[in-house]
Amino acid sequence: MLKEKHATEIEEIISRYPVRRSALIPLLYLAQREEGFVSEAAMKEIAGLLRLTPPQVYETATFYTMLNLKPVGKFHLQVCKSLMCGLAGSDTVIGWVKTKLGIGPGEMTTDKLFSLSAVECLAACGTAPMMQVNEDYYERLTEETFDRILADLKKDGTCSLKTGPFMWPEPANAVKGET
């Protein structure tokens, strides 16, 4: 139950708004942080907390694609496949995931470490191709950086290649992430 574990945080979130329902999306996000996705049990609990009906919670939760309604891997790779990334090779990135991890969009590795989604524009078109892993952006992907990201995630649970800064000319040591 979220309530027992996060009582103060939940109180704080609800107190931010003059209307209880406004706390809905932040609370769904909290539930997702807890389990990796928003479960039906969590939605029911949130409905109770905000004095909403479960369908009211469900209709909002199903609208926003950043909320996962099904379990995802420990690292949820979201590769952008819209046009600007497509021009820069996002299909190739999806291909790397397939060959290196053996999963396609909508699938998860058997060890539940990685899952993949092909998503629409994440507003980093200028640094395409890109992917989001959990809450972090990884941009201007090359096969070299991609391999390193996967290896680091497996080893340390994070990777220093996340989020820029990106500039031209590229710093010579950019690939090592020591900008």
Place this chain on the structure above:
Amino acid sequence: MESLEGKRGLPRIKPPFPATHGLYNKPTVVNNIETLANLPYIVGRGPEWFASIGSPPKSTGTRVFCVSGHVKQPGNYEVPMGVTFRELIYEHAGGMRSDKPLKAFIPGGASAPFLTPSHLDVKLDFESVAAAGSMLGSGGVTVMEEGTDMVWAALRLMEFFYHESCGKCSPCREGSSWLVQTMRRIVAKRGQMQDLETLVDLCKNIEGRTVCAFGDASVAPIMSTLKHWRPEYVTLIQEAESANLIKLEPAGVRH
């Protein structure tokens, strides 16, 4: 505002406008972050200073353009309004990434109609881009080199619109799904000539018939690629016809 109220992100019917009935039905001012980012400088240095930059009368100041696609140095560039696309693409963004020439570009994000190399000397201000038949919109400039399949490009954008349609208005919700299916059929070389009419017909029935501007935006890629590169659609369909690949498919099937 709907999201802040914990609801699905559907547009509201206007009027009433947010300025009188906004968040929690109270007067609300909604501003783009771009506007807010400009404010301190205008307040600090005065409106005359701001108006002296850029391309008067309407397009003054600078804007950040996000150049993406087949250029050497894609990224975000802040330039005075009124520089030409040629300058932005060839000087700031380093030119084309290979020796292939430019084939097409989108001047202002996914909802702006495609333009051709003949529009490279158009100035990056609201009036000039509008006169060229497109819009400056979000300032996302996407560059495509020779050899890019324009039907594929339009399909990719259409898939984006299909996915992002909020579902409130039927023309946009259903129309975007039909458009994606028809486009996929053409790209997969199973299209027929009459599909082109269907596309135009669908687009015309979405445009102007929705609560928000998203419906209008979603038809721009298909309408503009049909206008400038119709032969590419025709070739795909002719290949389908000559290989006799056309199978009638029930409409409304999700691919």
